[in-house]
Amino acid sequence: MSLQPRRSTLLLLLLTVIVGSVTLLLSSCGHQKIPLIEQKCGTCHSASVVYQTRRTEQGWRQVMHGMKIRGMEITPEEEEQVYAILFSEFLLE
Ligand code: HEC
Numbered sequence: 160m161s162l163q164p165r166r167s168t169l170l171l172l173l174l175t176v177i178v179g180s181v182t183l184l185l186s187s188c189g190h191q192k193i194p195l196i197e198q199k200c201g202t203c204h205s206a207s208v209v210y211q212t213r214r215t216e217q218g219w220r221q222v223m224h225g226m227k228i229r230g231m232e233i234t235p236e237e238e239e240q241v242y243a244i245l246f247s248e249f250l251l252e
Pocket residue numbers: 199200201202203204208209212222223225226229230231232241
């Protein structure tokens with residue numbers, strides 16, 4: 160009987176380690192999908208191009224300009240939302 164608490168502690172520890180490694184594995188496999196980015200930036204190329212890129216604000220403005228030249232269709236509202244995402248998630252610091 161005295162073994163019970165110790166065994167459950169060990170199980171809990173094991174569980175923590177497993178959950179931890181799975182989380183780490185998933186996060187290293189790429190960024191979580193962002194619907195607006197998938198929709199606006201995932202048509203000509205994979206949206207993972209965006210998830211793997213880090214740019215300064217100036218750099219992202221240049222990229223967006225370049226995508227427009229290549230034919231990206233985006234409303235001013237959507238553009239603002241995309242910038243908000245890029246600046247909060249994919250900023251080069
Ligand atoms: C109309 C097609 C099109 C759409 C829509 C599009 N792209 Fe691109 N993108 C391209 C092409 C073509 C390339 C590769 C050619 C090149 O880099 O010269 C590219 C390359 C890129 C690159 C890698 C090259 C670089 O300059 O760093 C990034 C980052 C990028 N796109 C971001 C975006 C983002 C962010 C969006 C959504 C807001 C987007 N793209 C939507 C056409 C598009």
